[in-house]
Amino acid sequence: MKAHKNPIRYKKTDFIIKDREFSYSVENTKFSVSTQDELFFHSKSVWIYNADVLKINSIKEQFIDLIVTSPPYNVDIKYNSHNDALSYNDYLLFTRGWLSRCYKFLKDDGRFCLNIPLDKNKGGQQSVYADITNITKQVGFKYHSTIIWNEQNISRRTAWGSWLSAAAPYVIAPVEVIVVLYKERWKKTGGSRQSDIIKKEFMEWTNGVWSFMGESKKRVGHPAPFPVELPRRCIKLFSFVGDTILDPFLGSGSTLLACLQTNRVGIGVDIDEKYCELAKKGF
Ligand SMILES: C[S@@+](CC[C@H](N)C(=O)[O-])C[C@H]1O[C@@H](n2cnc3c(N)ncnc32)[C@H](O)[C@@H]1O
Numbered sequence: 001m002k003a004h005k006n007p008i009r010y011k012k013t014d015f016i017i018k019d020r021e022f023s024y025s026v027e028n029t030k031f032s033v034s035t036q037d038e039l040f041f042h043s044k045s046v047w048i049y050n051a052d053v054l055k056i057n058s059i060k061e062q063f064i065d066l067i068v069t070s071p072p073y074n075v076d077i078k079y080n081s082h083n084d085a086l087s088y089n090d091y092l093l094f095t096r097g098w099l100s101r102c103y104k105f106l107k108d109d110g111r112f113c114l115n116i117p118l119d120k121n122k123g124g125q126q127s128v129y130a131d132i133t134n135i136t137k138q139v140g141f142k143y144h145s146t147i148i149w150n151e152q153n154i155s156r157r158t159a160w161g162s163w164l165s166a167a168a169p170y171v172i173a174p175v176e177v178i179v180v181l182y183k184e185r186w187k188k189t190g191g192s193r194q195s196d197i198i199k200k201e202f203m204e205w206t207n208g209v210w211s212f213m214g215e216s217k218k219r220v221g222h223p224a225p226f227p228v229e230l231p232r233r234c235i236k237l238f239s240f241v242g243d244t245i246l247d248p249f250l251g252s253g254s255t256l257l258a259c260l261q262t263n264r265v266g267i268g269v270d271i272d273e274k275y276c277e278l279a280k281k282g283f
Helices: 088-105 128-138 199-205 229-238 254-262 273-280
Strands: 015-018 021-026 029-034 039-043 046-050 064-069 106-117 142-150 176-182 209-211 244-247 265-270
Touching: 039 273, 046 254, 046 273, 064 088, 064 229, 064 254, 088 106, 088 128, 106 128, 106 229, 128 142, 128 176, 176 229, 199 229, 229 244, 229 254, 244 254, 254 265, 265 273
Parallel strands: 046 265, 064 106, 064 244, 142 209, 244 265
Antiparallel strands: 015 021, 021 029, 039 046, 106 176, 142 176
């Protein structure tokens, strides 16, 4: 894989908003999207929408090259605008709804990096990874692989169940996963065809166990952030320079920061205005 020597630099004139249609061009390819009333912020190649991913109008079908996201895990995190304590059944229905929308947003050679837990202990044990992966296939996605994220600072070793006894012990894997999916074809045909990944990164990251620290909620000011390293790796490994990346659960804006660092167009959606405000501060 060749490292990209001359990354695309966007000019202000690349991005035009006219009659509520946002259009931009990358390497002679023109894109456009309706901005509607959901647009919260934009700067250079970064777009933030304050909207519900289940209802958003501003993202056209077949528009996105890569989705990188981490949805709510339904573990009773106190988000401002989202109820994170649904019944497991309702949670899976919500999951089906937003996954169907994401499927439509992707181009035919579009890809999807989905960061979810392996399983869930809080509020009853559930095989979250297995159940959600099943739903991705039901809505049309094709499965490619799974990356294990060894989140080194995770502290789940408090639930012992029955200590030194076979009565009711808990087994906990202190990892999360990134499920790698695609829409129709795994081989990318569109885009700039320019990769910016270097040999060392390619060698390390194609080994599907990634080890790096999780992000501090306190430092970021969001109850469930992932570190910029996670979207940065996904973006460099699975997309070309200049591609359009979507995070439908933007939170603090980590994915958009990674887009800025890697010269991709970034679109983020969050239902909560305060989190959109927080994400905006990064630009
Ligand atoms: C796990 S957090 C994402 C954190 C993000 N990856 C980061 O690094 O900060 C999930 C986010 O999804 C948002 N959210 C929940 N339901 C939503 C919906 N229906 N549409 C859009 N955003 C939603 C929440 O407000 C929350 O910020």
